[in-house]
Structures are given as structure tokens and as C-alpha cells.
Amino acid sequence: xxxxxxxxxxxxxxxxxxxxxxxxxxxxALEKSGYNLLDVIIVSDIGCSGLIxxxxxxxxxxxxxxxxxxxxxxxxxxxxxxxxxxIAIQGDGGATIGLQHLLVAARRNVNMTLLxxxxxxYGMTGGQLSGLSNTSLKEKILHxxxxxxxxDITEMAYQSGAVYASKIMAKGEFSxxxxxxxxxxxxxxxEIIGPxxxxxxxxxxxxxxxxxEEKVLTNTRPFVAPQFYERSSLFDSKNAIERQFSAKISNxxxxxxxxxxxxxxxxxxxxLAQAGLSCGLNNTKKGxxxxxxxxxxxxAEVIMSNDPIYYTGIEKADxxxxxxxxxxxxxxxxxxxxxxLFVDETIDTGTVDYGVKLPFxxxxxxxxxxLCAIAYWMSHSGVVPVDALVKTFAGxxxxxxxxxxxxTGISM
Amino acid sequence: MVExxxxxxxxxxxxxxxxxxxLVRAGANAYVNYPITPSNWLNAFALKRxxxxxxxxxxxxxxxxxxxxxxxxxxxVTATSFPGYALMIETxxxxxxxxxxxVIILVQRLGPSTGSATVGAxxxxxxxxxxxxxxxxxxxxxxxxxxxxxxxxPKALKTAVxxxxxxxxxxxxxxxxxxxxxxxxxxxxxxxxKMKYFTGEAPYKPYKPNEDLIPEFLPVGNEQHQVRINSxxxxxxxxxxxxxxxxxxxxxxxxxxxxxxxxxxxxxTFIEAPESETLIVTYGITSEACRESVCRCGKSGKGVSLLIxxxxxxxxxxxxxxxxxxxxxxxxxxxxxxxLVRYIYGVNLPTNVKKMNAFxxxxxxxxxxxxxxxxx
Numbered sequence: 001x002x003x004x005x006x007x008x009x010x011x012x013x014x015x016x017x018x019x020x021x022x023x024x025x026x027x028x029a030l031e032k033s034g035y036n037l038l039d040v041i042i043v044s045d046i047g048c049s050g051l052i053x054x055x056x057x058x059x060x061x062x063x064x065x066x067x068x069x070x071x072x073x074x075x076x077x078x079x080x081x082x083x084x085x086x087i088a089i090q091g092d093g094g095a096t097i098g099l100q101h102l103l104v105a106a107r108r109n110v111n112m113t114l115l116x117x118x119x120x121x122y123g124m125t126g127g128q129l130s131g132l133s134n135t136s137l138k139e140k141i142l143h144x145x146x147x148x149x150x151x152d153i154t155e156m157a158y159q160s161g162a163v164y165a166s167k168i169m170a171k172g173e174f175s176x177x178x179x180x181x182x183x184x185x186x187x188x189x190x191e192i193i194g195p196x197x198x199x200x201x202x203x204x205x206x207x208x209x210x211x212x213e214e215k216v217l218t219n220t221r222p223f224v225a226p227q228f229y230e231r232s233s234l235f236d237s238k239n240a241i242e243r244q245f246s247a248k249i250s251n252x253x254x255x256x257x258x259x260x261x262x263x264x265x266x267x268x269x270x271x272l273a274q275a276g277l278s279c280g281l282n283n284t285k286k287g288x289x290x291x292x293x294x295x296x297x298x299x300a301e302v303i304m305s306n307d308p309i310y311y312t313g314i315e316k317a318d319x320x321x322x323x324x325x326x327x328x329x330x331x332x333x334x335x336x337x338x339x340x341l342f343v344d345e346t347i348d349t350g351t352v353d354y355g356v357k358l359p360f361x362x363x364x365x366x367x368x369x370x371l372c373a374i375a376y377w378m379s380h381s382g383v384v385p386v387d388a389l390v391k392t393f394a395g396x397x398x399x400x401x402x403x404x405x406x407x408t409g410i411s412m
Numbered sequence: 413m414v415e416x417x418x419x420x421x422x423x424x425x426x427x428x429x430x431x432x433x434x435l436v437r438a439g440a441n442a443y444v445n446y447p448i449t450p451s452n453w454l455n456a457f458a459l460k461r462x463x464x465x466x467x468x469x470x471x472x473x474x475x476x477x478x479x480x481x482x483x484x485x486x487x488x489v490t491a492t493s494f495p496g497y498a499l500m501i502e503t504x505x506x507x508x509x510x511x512x513x514x515v516i517i518l519v520q521r522l523g524p525s526t527g528s529a530t531v532g533a534x535x536x537x538x539x540x541x542x543x544x545x546x547x548x549x550x551x552x553x554x555x556x557x558x559x560x561x562x563x564x565x566p567k568a569l570k571t572a573v574x575x576x577x578x579x580x581x582x583x584x585x586x587x588x589x590x591x592x593x594x595x596x597x598x599x600x601x602x603x604x605x606k607m608k609y610f611t612g613e614a615p616y617k618p619y620k621p622n623e624d625l626i627p628e629f630l631p632v633g634n635e636q637h638q639v640r641i642n643s644x645x646x647x648x649x650x651x652x653x654x655x656x657x658x659x660x661x662x663x664x665x666x667x668x669x670x671x672x673x674x675x676x677x678x679x680x681t682f683i684e685a686p687e688s689e690t691l692i693v694t695y696g697i698t699s700e701a702c703r704e705s706v707c708r709c710g711k712s713g714k715g716v717s718l719l720i721x722x723x724x725x726x727x728x729x730x731x732x733x734x735x736x737x738x739x740x741x742x743x744x745x746x747x748x749x750x751x752l753v754r755y756i757y758g759v760n761l762p763t764n765v766k767k768m769n770a771f772x773x774x775x776x777x778x779x780x781x782x783x784x785x786x787x788x
Contacts (some may be wrong), residue, residue: 036635038638053640053642060638060640061480062641062643062644063506064476067472072480073473073476073480074480074483075480075481075484077442077466078480078482078483078484079484100473104469226466227464228463228464229463234457238596240420241422241423241593243422282592283424283593284591286591287589291529310701310707311703311704311774
């Protein structure tokens with residue numbers, strides 16, 4: 001039984017509009033395609049081309065100006081079913097504003113067909129020029145624009161990886177040409193050149209003289225359907241930290257760690273927080289660094305507390321450990337004489353004359369200096385046992401190096 | 413008898429991990445992303461956890477892909493920050509008009525414009541309230557504690573699906589990029605959201621509302637009924653109409669359904685201090701500083717009441733009623749332009765309401781304590 005894809009024969013277009021022929025040929029191509037009505041989803045743009053919905057008996061989605069290819073891409077990805085056919089329709093104006101969407105869909109070889117109904121103008125808004133407008137039309141409407149050649153959307157789609165890209169004239173019977181695109185697995189596009197009697201060219205006959213070249217361009221590439229995976233919980237890979245040590249904290253301890261990018265500050269802070277957790281404390285840890293993560297300062301804040309921690313900022317640090325000048329510049333305004341301060345001896349601390357200065361960097365190198373200094377503080381203060389810190393990196397790929405830093409800190 | 417030891421699993425985790433895990437458990441199944449600081453931790457976890465993950469070339473494309481996926485029956489999610497959200501606003505209107513569910517996590521940062529990508533701030537509430545042309549509203553949630561990172565996303569997702577609407581979860585860098593010690597065993601089970609499909613006889617009208625003002629959904633591509641989804645003004649059949657009574661009524665219903673169901677998604681925490689004449693109202697990251705301040709006040713014997721908002725739009729009626737009942741109200745938020753105060757009161761600030769704000773930094777408990785003291 002022949003399936004009629006047209007919900008109604010009367011079209012909403014101006015007399016002589018090329019969209020009329022495009023729609024009739026699309027319906028005919030679908031009838032010949034073997035698809036059932038509800039296997040086809042027409043996705044339309046804003047503009048005269050987007051008036052197609054009411055004429056189609058299949059699923060229809062009517063979106064925004066220029067976004068139809070991206071919208072259709074989402075539908076095609078979600079369906080992930082080669083027995084469903086997603087067809088996007090837009091005009092030359094929509095193709096201009098949504099050019100990137102078209103190129104991306106071609107590059108990604110999205111399983112869909114795009115029809116670009118190129119009548120050379122924005123018909124719905126009064127006949128403005130688009131990026132696809134022909135030079136001769138530009139000379140009539142806005143002469144200076146004639147200096148700039150139109151996009152060849154067919155070539156661009158092909159160059160971006162479309163499996164099938166063709167340019168055809170909206171003349172007579174061309175349903176089989178559309179059918180070639182529709183049966184393509186992967187991304188196909190057909191640019192259909194047609195008249196807009198209201199604002200551009202009066203007839204297809206007139207447009208045949210403009211030098212448009214009908215063509216078919218094909219790329220051979222495999223179609224890879226999008227995948228939906230069963231993935232395990234993020235928690236499955238998290239190892240529980242056992243509470244096996246005890247700390248000597250009366251209430252809350254705020255610790256600032258300051259160094260430079262690439263010097264292990266964030267790792268050291270993570271290990272310190274884990275050590276606190278293994279002592280049964282509540283802990284927070286946060287890091288701060290410039291947007292260029294490989295250069296500049298690296299700052300970490302760790303709070304340990306017997307009570308629940310609400311506010312995670314540090315107004316004034318109880319302990320500050322700083323191993324580079326970059327880090328000091330970030331920390332110096334947040335310490336005072338009540339802060340237990342440990343700084344590398346290479347740092348110029350200006351007028352700050354309190355704290356302990358030691359050669360952490362010289363002893364273990366810049367990448368381990370913060371951990372070394374933490375171990376120094378822990379071993380001398382006894383607030384959190386060093387064993388708790390050592391336990392956190394058991395099995396770590398750099399365990400030996402980390403242990404060396406800790407032992408050096410203890411011995412200083 | 414041997415007493416059974418309470419099962420625990422203490423780990424260091426962060427808000428990003430909790431948000432993504434809870435969303436997937438709640439039924440979210442597609443994630444599209446364009447990277448932007450400070451939302452990237454969410455994206456990194458989504459890559460590991462979501463059944464479908466796809467990087468998009470920009471935020472316009474991101475939301476268009478989400479829109480298409482939702483039209484085909486998926487429950488999609490993305491995360492962004494203001495510069496990205498600005499590009500999404502056109503499509504937010506489309507999704508709203510099409511009545512499709514999705515969750516956008518907006519990790520706020522310091523503006524205006526691209527501002528400072530790595531500096532926390534919470535100044536996008538008024539953008540939320542002005543996103544939809546005509547002043548229409550969609551539900552906007554705020555994460556105000558670490559536990560909220562687990563509890564709010566499933567609620568937001570459920571609201572999006574049940575009301576057929578996009579929803580936004582507002583959060584910020586400090587909330588999703590701070591690690592905490594946490595017992596995973598304390599997390600309650602997340603109930604997956606069930607998509608309800610139309611099961612009636614033809615003709616199916618995709619925008620004909622039920623008694624709850626919500627149209628029953630069918631995805632495009634289904635083999636039972638033709639579906640028409642439309643972003644322009646449309647009738648119950650999903651056909652473009654200019655200003656017919658049915659089409660205008662359909663558009664007006666979009667706000668009506670959001671308001672009708674407000675009780676089902678209004679979330680707030682009210683900690684009432686007996687005899688207190690002072691109320692602190694806050695949301696987002698500042699809630700933590702306020703909690704600490706209120707605890708300190710309680711310990712000193714001068715209790716202060718605290719109202720923390722998780723549902724910001726539409727505003728639960730309880731919020732205004734409660735604010736009106738206190739002699740002193742301090743609205744504390746991490747932005748310079750007092751977004752919440754302007755959202756509630758416009759430019760006519762009642763005499764009992766004070767605003768407290770900070771720009772480019774967190775508000776500290778000490779500052780809040782001073783402000784509370786000045787009210788006494």
C-alpha cells in the first residue's frame with residue numbers, strides 16, 4: 001500500500017515559490033523510500049521553508065532560526081536507530097546563521113538528511129540577502145555585497161565529511177535525487193535551488209541562467225552509531241578511608257598550603273585531608289590556581305575539625321606552609337603572628353619576622369617540598385600523626401618518592 | 413548478642429561527584445557539554461558516569477542537541493557558567509515552549525561578561541528570572557549545602573520530567589570544587605524518575621493539557637501516534653497559530669502549570685530561633701557561612717532564625733510570609749547587586765529588610781556576626 005506523506009495537498013507558499021516543488025518531491029521520495037509514516041521525523045527551521053509541518057503526515061518538530069541541523073542532530077543521536085529517518089529542512093538564511101551546525105553534523109556524520117531550500121533570500125522578512133545569495137541578485141539589491149562570493153553549501157558539506165552532498169535545481173520531477181540522499185546512511189545534504197517570486201528570481205527558468213551547476217559529491221566513510229553505555233557508579237572506585245588514628249585538635253584547624261604550579265601542592269593537600277579523615281576528623285579541602293594551571297601559584301586550603309564544617313573558607317590560617325615565592329604572595333595577607341608559619345628559606349617574606357624558615361626545596365626538590373614541610377609540621381606539632389599521612393599514599397605510584405619527602409621532613 | 417557495627421564508607425568527595433551520581437541514579441541518561449570554568453569537574457564526572465556523553469562545539473549547539481534528545485525521549489543534562497548560559501537563552505525559550513524536560517547546572521562565577529573564571533560569585537538569579545520572553549518562569553533550584561548536592565539534583569530532574577519543563581540548578585565554584593570528608597552510607601537512595609507516556613487512543617494532541625495543566629508526552633519517532641513539537645505559538649495539535657484563543661491559552665498555561673505545582677518542588681530550610689526578632693535569609697554558598705554564624709549565635713544564647721532557600725523561582729509563598737513576620741531581616745548573598753532582594757522587592761526595600769552582599773569573595777561568618785549584632 002502506498003503511504004501518503006502529505007497531510008494536505010494545499011501548500012502555504014506564494015504562487016511560483018520553489019518550496020512547493022521541493023515539498024511535493026520530498027513527499028514522493030519518502031513514499032518511494034519504504035519508510036513508514038512514523039519512522040520519519042521532519043525537523044524544520046524558521047522561515048518560509050519551515051512552513052512545511054502542516055503538510056506532512058509524519059512526526060514534525062519546528063524549531064528556531066538556523067538551529068535545525070543541531071536540533072535534528074539531537075533527535076538522531078537519541079533515536080540511534082537506522083530504521084528511523086530524520087530530515088532537517090532550512091532555507092539559505094537558516095543555513096547561513098546555522099552554518100557551523102551544518103559543518104559539525106557533516107564532520108560527525110550524523111545519521112540524517114538536510115535539505116537546504118536555497119531561494120537566495122530571506123523571504124519571510126522582506127527579501128534580505130543571505131550568505132548563499134547569487135552575485136547577480138546582490139548587484140540588484142545591495143551592490144557592494146556583490147564583491148563577496150556566496151557560500152557553496154554543497155561543497156562545504158562535502159569538504160566537512162558529508163557522505164552525500166548534492167546541488168539540484170527545483171525543476172520538474174526530482175524525487176529520485178532526494179531519494180538518493182534519504183537512503184544514505186550517515187549525513188547527507190541536498191541544496192535545492194528554487195525561485196522566490198516575491199523578492200528574488202521569478203522562475204526556475206530564470207535561475208537556470210545563473211550558472212548553478214548540479215552536482216553530486218560523495219565521501220566514503222564508515223557510519224558509527226552513537227553509543228549508550230551501562231556505566232558503574234562513581235562511588236564503586238572510591239576506597240573507604242578507615243578511621244584508625246587519632247588527632248589532638250581541640251576544635252578546628254585551618255591550614256594553608258602555598259606553592260607553585262606543578263609542585264605537588266594539591267596532591268599534598270589531598271593527602272593531608274585524607275590523613276585528617278583517618279583520624280576521625282571532619283575535613284574540607286579546596287584548591288585555587290590561575291586558569292593557566294601549569295604556571296603561577298598553587299594554593300590549597302585544608303580545614304580539620306571535630307565538629308561539622310559549614311563555612312569552608314579560611315579567614316585567618318592556624319597553620320601556613322609555603323614553599324615558593326608565588327605561594328607566599330597568595331598567603332601573606334592571610335597569616336598573622338598567631339599563625340604557625342613554615343616557609344622555605346628561599347622565600348622573601350618581607351616584614352614578616354615570625355615562623356620557621358627551612359630548606360625544604362633544597363632537601364627534597366621543588367615537587368616534594370610541600371609534603372616535606374607538612375611532615376615537618378606534623379612531626380614537630382604532634383597534632384596529626386605522621387603515620388596517618390604515610391598511610392594515605394600506600395600503593396601510590398610515587399610512594400617511594402613521597403615517603404622520602406615525609407622522612408626528610410621528619411628528620412629536619 | 414553481638415551488636416552489629418554501623419556500616420560506614422568514609423571518603424573524600426566533592427559536590428560535582430555527588431551531583432552527577434545522583435542525577436544518573438535519578439534517571440538522567442544523556443549529557444552534552446561545552447567546557448567552561450568552573451563547571452568542568454561536573455563534565456569530567458559526567459564523562460565517566462552518563463550512559464551518553466557528547467562534547468559539543470559551543471553552548472548553542474549543546475542546548476540544541478539536548479532539546480532534540482529530549483524530544484526523542486531522553487532526559488538530558490548539561491553544565492555551564494554564565495557566558496555559556498548567555499548563548500543558551502534562545503534555546504531555553506525553545507525548550508520551554510516545546511515543553512521538554514532537561515536540567516541545566518549553572519555554576520556561577522564572577523561577572524559581568526566573562527569576568528573572572530576562577531573567582532566564585534552567585535549573581536545569576538535575575539538572569540534566571542528574565543530568561544524567558546514575557547517574564548514566564550521555570551523552576552530554579554539552588555544548592556546550599558554538601559548534602560544538597562545529592563538531594564537537589566534528583567528533585568530538579570523529577571520536576572523537569574513531571575512538569576515537562578527545563579529547570580536550572582544554581583551553584584558555584586566553591587560548592588562543587590570543594591572536597592569534604594563524607595560517609596557515603598549516609599546518602600539516601602535515589603528513586604528513579606519514571607517517564608509517563610500517553611497511552612490513550614488517537615487522536616493524540618501533543619499539547620492538550622490534562623487536569624494538571626501538563627500535556628501527556630510521546631517522543632518523536634514513536635510508532636503509535638504522530639507527534640508535532642513546536643517552538644512557535646501553537647495549538648494543542650502542535651501546529652503554528654498566530655493568536656487564536658487556543659494558542660494563546662496554550663502559551664499562558666506554561667506559567668500556570670509552573671505555579672500550580674509549586675508546592676511539589678518548593679524546598680527550603682527554616683531554623684526558627686525562639687524569641688528571635690532577626691531572620692537571616694540566604695541561598696547558595698553563603699548558606700554555609702550563615703549556618704556557622706547562626707550556630708555561634710545559638711551557643712552565645714542569642715539565637716537568630718535562618719531561612720535557606722533551595723527553590724528560588726518561583727518563590728514559595730512561605731518565604732514572603734516569614735520575612736514579613738520578623739522585625740529585622742538580613743538577606744545575605746554573594747553578589748553586589750542584591751539579586752534576591754531585587755527579585756523579591758524590586759527597588760522598594762521594606763524597612764525591616766537589610767541587604768548584605770560581597771563581590772568576588774565569600775562572605776565570612778565574622779562579617780555576618782557583625783551584621784547580626786548591628787540589628788540588636
